[in-house]
Amino acid sequence: MTKRILIADDHAFVSWGVAKALSALEDIEVIKSVANGIEAIIEIRKTKPDCAILDYNMPGANGLEVFLESKRWSPDTRFVLLTGSATTQTVNALVDAGIHGVALKDGTETEIIEIVRQVCAGKTAIGPSARLLMRLPAETVAVTDRELAVLQAIARGHTNASAAESLGISPKTVDSHRTSLMRKFDVSTSASLLLAAVKAGLLDPASIR
Template identity: 40%
Template sequence: MQKPRFHAVIADDHAIVRAGLRAALETPGTVEPDGIEVTAEARDGLQAIAALRQHRPSLLILDVQMPHAGGLEVLVEARRWSPDTKVVILTGVTAAGKIGELVASGVDGLFSKSEDHDELIARLPTILRGQRHIAASFRQLLEDTPATPLLSDRERQTLNLIVSGRSNKEIAETLGISAKTVDRHRTNLMKKLDVHSVAQLIAYALREGLIDPSPEL
């Protein structure tokens, strides 16, 4: 048998999910005639970033909600360290805000964990060859939901810290910026999201999935 043409990294904090994906990828004929070699598995975001830097895989299958670094952070690092890697997100997230952000981030594939993997398996060959695919359920979700304003990286960091209960001074110290700048970010967030109090801001962020699920920043 020929050596697989493609190789992959699987990043998910559930071992059973990683095992199922590995079996599907490596079995000849399931995705590719010769299979796809899984060169590494990662159970958290930091491991995923390290595996990307080491292996520069053809494919990264990535969960959004992992410890230590969220899926979007891993995606940014993937584009930095391994720009040719096709990034496919397999997620249980259903918040329209988060799904819209993932689509806007330029992922190569986006699929739901709540559905069977037939669509994922069927679409991986074309994704590996340069096409993009967003699962039909997510496309419908976005069509039925008003667009959520996109946040800058700094606004997102500020929002995470606001939700965690930090004061302007604490946020400033964490991010290495002035309290005045933090206040400006807070004001911009409230304007973008059309809310009028910190309580409304937090409620909106939680409802729309706009915060990093991991406790670390």
Template identity: 75%
Template sequence: MKKRIVIADDHQFVSWSLAKALSVLEDVDIVGSATNGIEAIVEIRKTAPDCAILDYNMPGANGLEVFLESRRWSPATRFILLTGSTTPETLETLVRSGIHGVSLKDATETEIIDMVRRVLDGAIVVGASAARLMAATSDALALTDRELAVLQAIARGHTNASAAESLGISPKTVDSHRTSLMRKFAVGSTASLLVAAVRAGLVDPSSIR
């Protein structure tokens, strides 16, 4: 018997893309779709699917609200929540809420398909990029005072040389701290480092140069 799936996203192209990606699974059938949270609740109550894939930021009711309401009417349904942009704190709230799968929308098609398979098989799954973001926040809490100073200097547009002069340390030491910061935040570029730092509340976006 095929597994029945409902997809809810206020961007129809995203819903179409998800349905297309999942079409490779021969044992899956898309039985409904919705473009806002209220429609999603109605569709889940009507179809009682095996799995509902929800966008977090939807009009009417967000993905978490849809999950909390819908599980009353369809307790056997397993839920996956996808989000394009959120904070580590929000991700942790989603994981603690009991949702069966949580992923950022930057996940690859293969990762999404794998998550759907595993959630349908009974697993609790956190996507790789979401897990990295939450882990980065935990590491961020352990930043040294010097690492935080270097991070804020980077945000203000300082080069290694100018940051070193400002902080009274050598450019080599600044570079070492920059490398440590990128490792802790699990990123590969200065731009990604600043995005992660803003999400973690360590850098004021208005200070970035």
């Protein structure tokens, strides 16, 4: 029985290469390639493929969002994350959300093919390189909602006082959260706190402002 596969990746080379690789297999047919998250959700809902290969970084919606939304509309579709820049947090979030397979783009082409096959066969498959990421000293800093809000306010250039105003709370509360964050990240200045947050994947420099 031929498996119908959808590929969602905004990098033409990757989707093209993967499509070529998978098309060479007899029991697999690539029915669609899309280049952004929104389109991926729409197409998965419409075509209900047996398997969807998702990039994480896509315009419109990221891999996690596509996965969560799409599986509501196409519960029988199995999902493989194929990402180039995966952090421990990203992989963990995807696995926690129940994704069926994870592969990194720096793996070999046989690696992803094998993962897709296994996932299509109903198994769960985490690629060796992705598994390595998960084993890493989790370095997971638990940040609460309000702490994150304060973090983003500081990133926008706010002082304690102006951040307080924009969040509608007392400057002292902002101070509390900021101090708490600095303790968690083991830094002693707001400046290096931001850098640490960027490194931890909590802040995206490009998306501020």
